[in-house]
Amino acid sequence: MTTAPQSAPQPEPLWQPGPDRIAGAQVTRFHTWAAAHHGAPAPTPGDPATSYAALHRWSVDDLPAFWQATAEWFDVRFATPYDTVLADRAMPGARWFPGATLNYAEHALRAAQDPARAGDPALLYVDETHEPTPVTWADLRAQVGSLAAELRRLGVRPGDRVSAYVPNIPQAVVALLATAAVGAVWTSCAPDFGARSVLDRFQQTEPVVLFTVDGYRYGGKEHDRRDTVAELRAELPTLRAVVHIPLLGTPAPEGALNWSDLTSNDTEPVFEQVPFDHPLWVLYSSGTTGLPKAIVQSQGGILLEHLKQTGLHCDLGPDDRFFWYTSTGWMMWNFLVAGLLVGATIVLYDGSPGHPDISAQWRVAEATRATVYGTSAAYVMACRKAGIHPARDLDLSAITCVATTGSPLPPDGFRWLHDSFAESGADLWTASVSGGTDVCSCFAGAVPTLPVHIGELQAACLGTDLQAWDPQGKPVTDEVGELVVTNPMPSMPTRFWNDPDGTRYHDSYFDMYPGVWRHGDWITVTSRGSVVIHGRSDSTLNRQGVRMGSADIYEAVERLPEVRESLVIGLELPDGGYWMPLFVHLAPGATLDDALRDRIKRTIREELSPRHVPDDIIEAPGVPHTLTGKRIEVPVKRLLQGTPLDKAVNPGSVDNLELLRFYENVARDRAADHAQ
Numbered sequence: 011m012t013t014a015p016q017s018a019p020q021p022e023p024l025w026q027p028g029p030d031r032i033a034g035a036q037v038t039r040f041h042t043w044a045a046a047h048h049g050a051p052a053p054t055p056g057d058p059a060t061s062y063a064a065l066h067r068w069s070v071d072d073l074p075a076f077w078q079a080t081a082e083w084f085d086v087r088f089a090t091p092y093d094t095v096l097a098d099r100a101m102p103g104a105r106w107f108p109g110a111t112l113n114y115a116e117h118a119l120r121a122a123q124d125p126a127r128a129g130d131p132a133l134l135y136v137d138e139t140h141e142p143t144p145v146t147w148a149d150l151r152a153q154v155g156s157l158a159a160e161l162r163r164l165g166v167r168p169g170d171r172v173s174a175y176v177p178n179i180p181q182a183v184v185a186l187l188a189t190a191a192v193g194a195v196w197t198s199c200a201p202d203f204g205a206r207s208v209l210d211r212f213q214q215t216e217p218v219v220l221f222t223v224d225g226y227r228y229g230g231k232e233h234d235r236r237d238t239v240a241e242l243r244a245e246l247p248t249l250r251a252v253v254h255i256p257l258l259g260t261p262a263p264e265g266a267l268n269w270s271d272l273t274s275n276d277t278e279p280v281f282e283q284v285p286f287d288h289p290l291w292v293l294y295s296s297g298t299t300g301l302p303k304a305i306v307q308s309q310g311g312i313l314l315e316h317l318k319q320t321g322l323h324c325d326l327g328p329d330d331r332f333f334w335y336t337s338t339g340w341m342m343w344n345f346l347v348a349g350l351l352v353g354a355t356i357v358l359y360d361g362s363p364g365h366p367d368i369s370a371q372w373r374v375a376e377a378t379r380a381t382v383y384g385t386s387a388a389y390v391m392a393c394r395k396a397g398i399h400p401a402r403d404l405d406l407s408a409i410t411c412v413a414t415t416g417s418p419l420p421p422d423g424f425r426w427l428h429d430s431f432a433e434s435g436a437d438l439w440t441a442s443v444s445g446g447t448d449v450c451s452c453f454a455g456a457v458p459t460l461p462v463h464i465g466e467l468q469a470a471c472l473g474t475d476l477q478a479w480d481p482q483g484k485p486v487t488d489e490v491g492e493l494v495v496t497n498p499m500p501s502m503p504t505r506f507w508n509d510p511d512g513t514r515y516h517d518s519y520f521d522m523y524p525g526v527w528r529h530g531d532w533i534t535v536t537s538r539g540s541v542v543i544h545g546r547s548d549s550t551l552n553r554q555g556v557r558m559g560s561a562d563i564y565e566a567v568e569r570l571p572e573v574r575e576s577l578v579i580g581l582e583l584p585d586g587g588y589w590m591p592l593f594v595h596l597a598p599g600a601t602l603d604d605a606l607r608d609r610i611k612r613t614i615r616e617e618l619s620p621r622h623v624p625d626d627i628i629e630a631p632g633v634p635h636t637l638t639g640k641r642i643e644v645p646v647k648r649l650l651q652g653t654p655l656d657k658a659v660n661p662g663s664v665d666n667l668e669l670l671r672f673y674e675n676v677a678r679d680r681a682a683d684h685a686q
């Protein structure tokens with residue numbers, strides 16, 4: 011596989027943490043403590059890169075010691091002790107902390123019991139008015155206690171599924187924590203998902219309760235979802251209760267319970283102590299080519315992994331305000347909630363990133379004094395293109411870190427973030443992170459003690475033996491390979507919900523390299539330990555045996571102001587040939603004439619290589635995405651290969667099904683041309 015030219019051997023970092031930040035980082039303190047108490051190698055004074063590399067090596071070579079240290083460092087409360095840390099390290103099938111019982115929600119609400127913090131905000135809720143509304147730790151705990159008691163009264167038992175069709179509002183967090191307190195299993199969809207998409211998910215998990223809004227506000231408009239809710243109720247026969255959250259102010263429909271009635275008794279929460287591997291929630295894959303995978307993650311596994319991520323990697327603590335722009339239909343929402351585990355205030359924004367204008371997310375960060383702000387790489391690139399200056403025009407002085415995910419952050423995105431904060435004198439840590447729904451976490455990303463190099467994730471995360479492998483299963487460095495993880499992580503799925511013999515789970519990650527997690531991304535692990543993500547390996551472009559990542563092409567092409575978004579597809583033809591069209595969605599006012607075509611080709615040739623230059627450049631009315639905003643490549647490839655639309659894609663998984671008709675027509679026209 012060829013990729014964008016790699017950085018020179020020792021490039022200048024874009025950013026370097028100062029000595030105070032390194033000394034104050036929680037991972038630094040953890041390292042010193044783990045060396046004293048758990049056999050980690052001693053930190054190398056004055057050399058944070060060597061220190062982190064040694065800590066990471068230890069964390070993957072001695073998994074039990076690392077995870078035991080993590081549990082102790084974060085003071086995880088086991089109601090019954092564990093027999094051993096890792097009884098079986100097989101993948102799939104690893105057995106973590108057998109014998110232990112605990113409760114995730116109990117940990118998320120710990121700060122509420124500190125009298126000094128009970129009146130501080132646990133949640134800061136912001137809608138499109140951009141006016142923050144706090145929910146204190148004490149309020150959050152009381153509401154969770156009340157709702158958990160009501161759920162029990164409704165007959166909800168450990169293991170029952172509790173579903174939610176709600177946006178990113180405080181009620182969603184309360185309902186998740188109450189569900190976890192009971193030991194029931196949470197599952198959510200955002201209310202912009204249509205009925206079919208929700209049913210594809212919830213019909214697999216058969217919930218007994220549905221929390222639902224009547225509608226939501228987005229982009230300055232009200233979106234009434236009462237008809238969809240009625241359809242969900244009709245199609246989910248396992249429901250025993252429906253709880254109505256009147257976001258638009260409508261009365262509860264017939265037979266539904268009122269949110270406020272269930273959450274207003276000031277009841278001490280009772281936390282069911284469940285086994286470590288007891289299911290916490292079911293997340294779903296995008297399901298573009300079939301039913302979404304119903305991914306089960308455990309209470310203990312998520313608790314430990316998220317403590318590690320928020321505390322050691324994002325460096326969050328009680329003084330932080332953690333904002334990630336997300337929805338309840340994306341695992342980054344679950345990751346955002348994890349801020350509570352380390353006592354941080356979490357910022358919930360329910361609204362459009364572009365209302366009233368492209369600066370909306372930055373305004374939320376300003377209004378809430380967010381310290382760590384996460385968003386999508388696509389939003390950063392859109393801000394760059396729009397030419398805004400958020401750090402100059404707003405007071406973003408509380409922000410210490412901007413993190414991105416969703417797709418690789420292109421080098422121009424790193425530069426833009428860094429430069430726009432530097433122009434107002436700020437020292438911004440830019441963290442591009444990558445993982446997935448499958449582990450509800452990151453494999454590589456933020457490390458507060460390491461430098462940031464343009465286009466690179468700082469390092470593999472602790473306890474994650476992340477490697478790039480060639481097709482023979484040999485690790486490669488400074489070369490592109492398949493992203494694999496050679497050791498189990500506690501947040502890996504315990505199973506898929508609807509997969510009794512585990513076949514779908516096994517085939518999703520373990521068929522290429524038995525016993526090793528293969529994620530489906532192309533990556534480079536550099537000799538400096540940083541990581542570059544090149545895109546999905548299931549949509550690889552492969553021209554005459556040379557493999558290329560689509561992300562590299564997007565990055566080059568979308569730098570041109572005329573190109574709003576692009577989609578490249580590589581098609582093996584029946585005659586042994588290869589066709590690689592590039593679809594471009596143009597910016598308003600731009601025209602795809604010969605001059606623009608030439609400029610696109612020249613840009614790709616010069617920035618990547620002649621092999622990356624597409625065979626055709628075709629104007630498209632838009633690029634289809636999954637419901638969590640990722641470009642849809644594989645289904646478009648199938649359409650171009652002649653697969654009918656209803657077989658190429660699961661309609662419930664796409665943001666704009668109509669767009670796919672355009673790609674279907676391209677396939678039809680091509681087939682007609684070839685028939686002549």
Ligand SMILES: CC(=O)CC(=O)O
Pocket residue numbers: 342415416417443444445446447451452
């Ligand atoms: C952490 C992630 O990898 C999030 C995503 O891109 O879905």
